[in-house]
Amino acid sequence: MARVALDAMGGDFAPRATVAGALLALAELEREHTVQLVGQSAVVQATIDELLAGEMAAHAALRDRLELVEAPDVITMTDKPSVALRGKPQSSMVVGLRLQAEGRSDAFVSAGNTGAQMAASAFVLGRHEGLARPAIGTLFPTARKPVVVLDSGANVDSSAEELVQFARIGTVYAEDMLGRPNPTVGLLSIGEEAEKGNAAVKEAHQLLLASGLNFLGNVEGRDIPVGQCDRGPIDVVVCDGFVGNVLLKFYEALAPTLMGMFAKALGAERAALEEAFRELDYSDHGGAPLLGVKGVSIISHGKSGPRAIKNAIRVALRASESRMSEHVGRRLAEGTASRAATDGAPAA
Amino acid sequence: MARVALDAMGGDFAPRATVAGALLALAELEREHTVQLVGQSAVVQATIDELLAGEMAAHAALRDRLELVEAPDVITMTDKPSVALRGKPQSSMVVGLRLQAEGRSDAFVSAGNTGAQMAASAFVLGRHEGLARPAIGTLFPTARKPVVVLDSGANVDSSAEELVQFARIGTVYAEDMLGRPNPTVGLLSIGEEAEKGNAAVKEAHQLLLASGLNFLGNVEGRDIPVGQCDRGPIDVVVCDGFVGNVLLKFYEALAPTLMGMFAKALGAERAALEEAFRELDYSDHGGAPLLGVKGVSIISHGKSGPRAIKNAIRVALRASESRMSEHVGRRLAEGTASRAATDGAPAA
Known part of the structure; x- marks a missing residue:
């Protein structure tokens, strides 16, 4: 009930x-x-x-x-x-x-x-x-299954630690809302090598390797529409809220724009195209949890x-x-515990 | 010759x-x-x-x-x-x-x-x-005319000053390569208000207002596929190379992905769709100048x-x-001169 x-x-x-x-x-x-x-x-x-x-x-x-x-x-x-x-x-x-x-x-x-x-x-x-701050998790339709992109707009200028928190809560989202066991996490960057990206992303890459999450490494913009990268299917894409929000709005606007282009090019009936585009229509998707x-x-x-x-x-x-929220809390506590253990290790 | x-x-x-x-x-x-x-x-x-x-x-x-x-x-x-x-x-x-x-x-x-x-x-x-550093200017097809997006991958972690430099050289690109008089410049952000965005973007917004360029204010991800925002058509979109590169690769990968989805949905002939998608196909677009x-x-x-x-x-x-390169040099020199004039103003 x-x-x-x-x-x-x-x-x-x-x-x-x-x-x-x-x-x-x-x-x-x-x-x-x-x-x-x-x-x-x-x-x-x-x-x-x-x-x-x-x-x-x-x-x-x-x-x-x-x-x-x-x-x-x-x-x-x-x-x-x-x-x-x-x-x-x-x-x-x-x-x-x-x-x-x-x-x-x-x-x-x-x-x-x-x-x-x-x-x-x-x-x-x-x-x-x-x-530090909640994040918005949004589902992006792909050629495969939808991927969770977070943060998609609650934050800007996220630190490496915050990106790791997004990875933890995105993992819970994929488990609880999409029923994916052991979800894979990709870190959005501009090249798949660990040394590619901005300062926060490069640091987050190292932290994610040690996070215990199912970390795929860096993924690129091109991997999102396909829903997978060279290392396998992607369930969660982690990024700064600035990048996530730009991508989300870009994707949202693209569907009607392309529909217009194709309808013109193909002379196809608009209704048939609209049906095909329904999957891409965010106004139809419902809602994104604040995680x-x-x-x-x-x-x-x-x-x-x-x-x-x-x-x-x-x-x-x-x-x-x-009970996603409870699971998010537990997962974040694990992250805090492992960090405390590392921080508390003898310095010499 | x-x-x-x-x-x-x-x-x-x-x-x-x-x-x-x-x-x-x-x-x-x-x-x-x-x-x-x-x-x-x-x-x-x-x-x-x-x-x-x-x-x-x-x-x-x-x-x-x-x-x-x-x-x-x-x-x-x-x-x-x-x-x-x-x-x-x-x-x-x-x-x-x-x-x-x-x-x-x-x-x-x-x-x-x-x-x-x-x-x-x-x-x-x-x-x-x-x-400070060269930028890559890439043309994004839109429902209107193509827009120049820069930087689309040469830089990460760009400062506000660098974003303004991208605006200057993007303006020259639009003039010389696309024949657009007095090109409009939008600053990519996550809301149209001046106070929306990350730290570099917010500062760049203020600098652009005083730059003498045809600055439209902030534009959002959704404005790019349409090629315009509420304040009019967009010729140049300025962003950090991290964001630009993610967007570019996302857009590149989307065309073939969507083509597959539509061909399946419509039962249309693939050739007709490929023709419609040609405009979106970056491998066909030629090249992006290093500016x-x-x-x-x-x-x-x-x-x-x-x-x-x-x-x-x-x-x-x-x-x-x-003679685009010459014009870029001149435009950047103007920026330096106006900054020097400001910096050199008596402090009291």
């Missing part, structure tokens, strides 16, 4: 897309699961009524698996995270996360202001010991439609049921 | 692809231009004879526009740049660049070891004043076939005829 709190007011198409997404999710999930719609209750209730009286009438029976949680404030896409946190303590984001901190919810999903969600998640849920906080906080794309929200709720449920 | 020196021994398919590429180029270019094939003359001569006696017999008349220049040593793809430079002073790379330094050639093209080519170009041709050296050094993909070599020779010719 899981209760997923959804930021009903978050995202470009809220609350219509969020409420519709919640209904789609409940229709697919087992009866024991519920969705908590957090936001301005009057607005949310009106949206539910409208959808169930109209295009989603077939889902009327799901109404009693929706719980309304009042939150009078709304954080906008342009609010500064720190200002939003201090100035809007009764926002749907903070209230939704607080439910979880108080044990009244199992997971949180939002398509709202990402910066605010990261700050609020770290503040309300807390961070695991041994982690390293004590709990479940799923970041969805601001442009999420009902399908994307539905998928994000499923991701939240999986994260909660697999 | 231009003389382009081609590293006949450089690249995975040399000397067959290089010699064939030289012949294809000469067939297209005006009669006054010549190609200097630099390498082991006996091997090169045998390759010419073989091609002209066989599949390229139609081009036999071009033989006298090919000049053979002897260079006994060959730098391999795995040679370390510094070792190659010291240990193989008679390599095709060093000999080809030396021709230009001595005024006996106008441009140099190689599909060989990129690291060695960068080191040899800086050493033999020299660097322009005011430039900041005193002369013309064009870096081609190691997997270049004859068409790519032909295109690289055309790029070399255009760079030589537009």
